[in-house]
Amino acid sequence: MNSDSLTRAFVILIRRDLMLAVRHRAEMANPILFFVLVTSLFPLGIGANPALLQAVAPGVIWVAALLAALLSIENVFRSDFEDGSLEQYLLSSHPLSVLVLAKITAHWLVTGLPLLLISPLLGILMGLPVDAIKILFITLLLGTPVLSLIGAVGVALTVGLRKGGMILSLLVLPLYVPVLIFASSAVDTAATGLPVTAHLSLIAALLLLALSLSPFATAAALRVSLS
Amino acid sequence: MNLEEFFNMGGYAVYVWSSYGIALLVLLVNIIAPLRQRKKLLHGIAATARRRARRNA
Amino acid sequence: MFNNFFHRMASPKHFYRLAGILIPWLAVPCLLLTLAGLYYGLVKAPPDYQQGDSYRIMFIHVPAAWMSMFIYVVMAGAGAIGLIWRIKLAEMVAISSAPIGASFTFLALVTGSIWGKPMWGTWWVWDARLTSELILLFLYLGVIALNNAIDDKRMAARAVAILALVGVINIPIIHYSVEWWNTLHQGPTVTKFDKPSIHLSMLIPLLLMAVAFKLYYAFVVLMRARCEVLDRERNSGWVKELAEKT
């Protein structure tokens, strides 16, 4: 199986998913709106005291991002399962884990990236200092792919179930804990002006681990769900 | 170490005995559950076998 | 010889009979060890100079916490064996281990918070170990929920195996990140939740209880696995005969 046809399949699959997403442009806005809405609920709940808001801002923004990612990860395989294309990936002459990685990359471009781009706005909303916003941006840049990769394993395990959504959060949220801890503490530390290289390198390590293991776990889970 | 002192547990009786009580409860439940399930399974299998026999007879 | 044994063991009928024989041989020593552990722990061991007698909760809490980790690893291992070599027996052991592991995790959480009450005055403390146990409980509940959600038993077992493997890779990461998080947000009032310095009189009951819990897990997982065998082999002849007899 020569590798150039594999990379071609990888690129074509990503381009096709992006095309599909563009044709459902309205749906692309959902994760962003959810992210902004959940974040702006907290000041209403906690009160507008700037010092307090700034103290909780990293954790609040990151929990909101995490929930937005979880909400949107569900349809990475759902539509393919319903119209039968998922079976075709299993039967392709390319390794399933590569095709799965293409699907996850496309999903991240459609949902993870927008969360990233809007995060500075939320940083301002919550009164974060500028360099904390920069670090927030970097943690989301490194962290949201991890959310998509780990989430994909959960989706693959529950894609065959009628009400898979409920179980998905129970399966996936515990696995999100390390990213949440390192990322929100990175932004917190940055707000106090201390160096954050340790935090960012840990998140980067999580990303590499997820990148190398999650496609195989997701492929194995898809084979089980479709058998 | 007489009995009364033993149960008092140096004033922490509530905490120590509630912990051991809950432990005993959890461990017993995990033994009883499979026993009851086994009985239920066997009765269920026997019942379906009888029903199927009656249907064929 | 070994291959024949393994092949014979793998047949559900033989496993059911063999497990039936093994269970009492595991249950009796477990009971004896537990009684010994309780005697040495509750009666013989001296009170701690700092915590008085409340530290005796340790003899339940610590072995339960060890078991919660141990069972998850065994579950992931059995799941992997079932997934790779498609051995039904391994699948059944993995499925049967989940509720037992969840029970021990719950037990560790409850006894941990009860033990913390006299020391810190509150029922729940975001201590590193307790927080890790809480997340481990969610992982167990995820495994049990996934197993119940899938109707086909063989597919459920394979899905659970994958989830358990993903979980077992994440457990050390979660543990490390929670430890790291705990040192970060170390509140001034929270004293480090460590065991009192262990000397022999306290170590013996701890080890006795730890071994007793392992034996307990062994015979309870066999009991649950036997139920799995009956459930899966309900249509085969020997199960019907067995059902008629009882």
Added chain:
Amino acid sequence: MTQSKDTAALAAHALECIRDDRTLFSNLDFRLEAGSALILEGRNGSGKTSLLRILCGIRLPDAGTVTWGDTAIDKLGPDYHMHMAYIGHRDGIKLDLTPLENLAMARALGMPNDITLEAALAKVDLAGYEDVLTRNLSAGQQRRLALARLLVTDTSLWILDEPFTSLDVHGISVIEELLDAHTTSGGMLAVTSHHAVNLQNTTVQRINLSA
């Protein structure tokens, strides 16, 4: 159609399949050679679809093995899948893409052959619908588009589950022609169908699962 046909054969050995405690079939054996077709018959729920999915390698048999050129298909993985194509109950095409985009995707997933996508569409009588959104095609046209996927990759084994569903008389004859051309040029076919599948000069095996 210049499709290279290697001589590997698909063979089933003592296959068994159990669903909800019912044995659908057990120790099922057959061998499918180049240029021949296997037609599966049987009542609904007799396990026809399960057998096809076992032959594809999507579903694991409860006992027995499926071999492709004397190697078990689960060992081969993609090396087996490159030689086969499967069309199930669901069409496996995206309704929000055009037929050309769908076929381009199907070609990317397999080993491309040298037929153009437009020619493949013409063969299933969909010439002129290249850029119509698949959502706007009729069910019969969508089914023919799904079957057009067979033409854009170099596959010798076609596994089809009720290919003629929602096709009209004309559609059925178009597809039968394609199946016939495939088998006469050395291809292999495993198909379930309630309609009679008349193939001219190909050796046909019939297996009835509810006999």
